[in-house]
Amino acid sequence: MVSNQKTNMELKKILTSRELQIVELLSQDLSYQEIADRLQLTKRTVGFHIGNALSKTQYRSNVGLAVAFVKEQIEDNTLK
Numbered sequence: 821m822v823s824n825q826k827t828n829m830e831l832k833k834i835l836t837s838r839e840l841q842i843v844e845l846l847s848q849d850l851s852y853q854e855i856a857d858r859l860q861l862t863k864r865t866v867g868f869h870i871g872n873a874l875s876k877t878q879y880r881s882n883v884g885l886a887v888a889f890v891k892e893q894i895e896d897n898t899l900k
Contacts, residue, residue, distance in 0.1 A: 829877065831892055839873045840889075842866055847886035 845855045856863045879885045
């Protein structure tokens with residue numbers, strides 16, 4: 821079961837702009853290497869940012885983080 825803390829958080833208020841950028845690419849089913857190539861980073865740096873994002877949000881997996889990002893995008897677009 822997902823805690824209320826997770827469902828009520830806004831990733832854009834918690835994560836840095838680089839972390840959000842990487843999570844967005846992760847939500848597009850890109851691998852760490854593909855994200856690294858696209859942003860001209862190392863694969864290790866991508867992993868570092870994703871690790872930080874997971875730690876800040878308390879999600880346990882990349883999938884949970886990516887799904888939360890997509891849900892927020894849908895909610896933001898619905899409110900407009």
